[in-house]
Amino acid sequence: AQSVTQLGSHVSVSEGALVLLRCNYSSSVPPYLFWYVQYPNQGLQLLLKYTSAATLVKGINGFEAEFKKSETSFHLTKPSAHMSDAAEYFCAVSDHNAGNMLTFGGGTRLMVKP
Amino acid sequence: KAGVTQTPRYLIKTRGQQVTLSCSPISGHRSVSWYQQTPGQGLQFLFEYFSETQRNKGNFPGRFSGRQFSNSRSEMNVSTLELGDSALYLCASSLGQAGVGSYNEQFFGPGTRLTVL
Numbered sequence: 001a002q003s004v005t006q007l008g009s010h011v012s013v014s015e016g017a018l019v020l021l022r023c024n025y026s027s028s029v030p031p032y033l034f035w036y037v038q039y040p041n042q043g044l045q046l047l048l049k050y051t052s053a054a055t056l057v058k059g060i061n062g063f064e065a066e067f068k069k070s071e072t073s074f075h076l077t078k079p080s081a082h083m084s085d086a087a088e089y090f091c092a093v094s095d096h097n098a099g100n101m102l103t104f105g106g107g108t109r110l111m112v113k114p
Numbered sequence: 115k116a117g118v119t120q121t122p123r124y125l126i127k128t129r130g131q132q133v134t135l136s137c138s139p140i141s142g143h144r145s146v147s148w149y150q151q152t153p154g155q156g157l158q159f160l161f162e163y164f165s166e167t168q169r170n171k172g173n174f175p176g177r178f179s180g181r182q183f184s185n186s187r188s189e190m191n192v193s194t195l196e197l198g199d200s201a202l203y204l205c206a207s208s209l210g211q212a213g214v215g216s217y218n219e220q221f222f223g224p225g226t227r228l229t230v231l
Contacts, residue, residue, distance in 0.1 A: 032217045043118070043204055043222035051217055090157065094217055100147055100208050101170050102220065104157035 002027055002093050006105035014113045019063075019078040021108045023091030026072070031093040033074040034102070035065055038088045047089075050074060061085070086112045116141065118207050118223035126229045132193040135226045139186050139207030145169075146188040147220065148180060151202040160203075163188055164210065192228075200230045 007022040025031060032051050036044040048059025055067040065076045074091060091105040119138045127133050139146050147170075148160040159172040163182035180190040186207075192199055202225045208218035 036222075041224075043224045044206075045222070046219065049217075049219070092157075099170050100145055100162055100206075100218055100220055101159050101172075102147075102149075102157075102206075103159070104149075106156050 002031060002095055002103045004091050004093050004103055004105035006089075006091050006108050008108055009106060010109045010111065012111040012113060013081045015083055016080050019076070019081045019085065019110065021076040021089050021091075021110065023065075023074045023076065023105055024072050025074065025091075025093050027093070027095065029095075030067070030069055031095050033065075033067060034092045034094070035059065035063070035074075035076045036090045036092060036104075038090065038107075040087075044090065047076070081110075081112045083112050083114065086110055118205055118221055120203075120205050120223040120226050122226060123224065124227050124229075126231060127195050128231050129195055129197060131195050132191060133195060133228060134189050134191045135203055135205075135228070137188045137190075137205030137207075137223060139188070139205075140221055142209065143207035143221075144186050144210050145208045145218065146182055146186065147206045147208075148188070148190050149204040149206065150174075151204060151225070152198075152200070157204070160190065195230045197230050200228060202227050 003026040005024045034049045035047040048057045050067045058064045092102040145164045147162040162170040166182045177193045182188045204225045205223045206220040208220045
């Protein structure tokens with residue numbers, strides 16, 4: 001079964017600093033990969049997805065992620081953090097034969113200091 | 115186009131009771147999936163319905179069940195509630211069932227927060 005590991009349950013950055021949220025998956029066959037963001041008392045919003053096209057994926061709100069097969073990683077980055085980026089971020093994977101089922105990582109809570 | 119709606123948004127029940135949660139997908143979407151989110155276990159897949167048929171099921175006890183209606187609206191039911199069932203239940207809709215080698219983007223609702231006392 002697929003598993004997803006997000007290193008760091010809490011990450012704190014200063015406003016304007018680089019944001020780096022780490023995600024590693026377990027499959028030997030590259031799955032579909034996603035990053036979602038969740039604001040308090042809300043559902044999940046898709047930031048970006050990798051579906052075997054370009055390895056560098058650009059998403060909404062200035063986020064991007066790079067798929068690295070050799071490292072089984074899909075880390076999320078943003079060059080300059082904004083206060084509004086404070087939220088919980090989830091990495092998720094979907095196997096090619098798993099239908100629409102998503103397997104999520106444990107989540108990383110991003111805090112942005114002024 | 116309206117997003118995924120879930121009702122009710124908040125619910126308080128006591129142990130032993132049962133509960134039914136409702137999800138209305140985006141218009142035209144035929145697949146509905148349910149997830150449970152808890153601080154301890156994180157986000158876990160419950161089940162997926164497509165065209166009124168359960169297509170996929172997560173590792174949850176039989177107390178958790180669901181169904182989908184002909185208009186694609188879905189309900190999930192939890193019987194004999196336990197304290198550990200307290201969670202945010204998220205529903206996600208997508209256009210259709212993904213085949214091998216394809217994926218349909220899922221759109222999540224705001225969730226129903228269930229508290230079991």
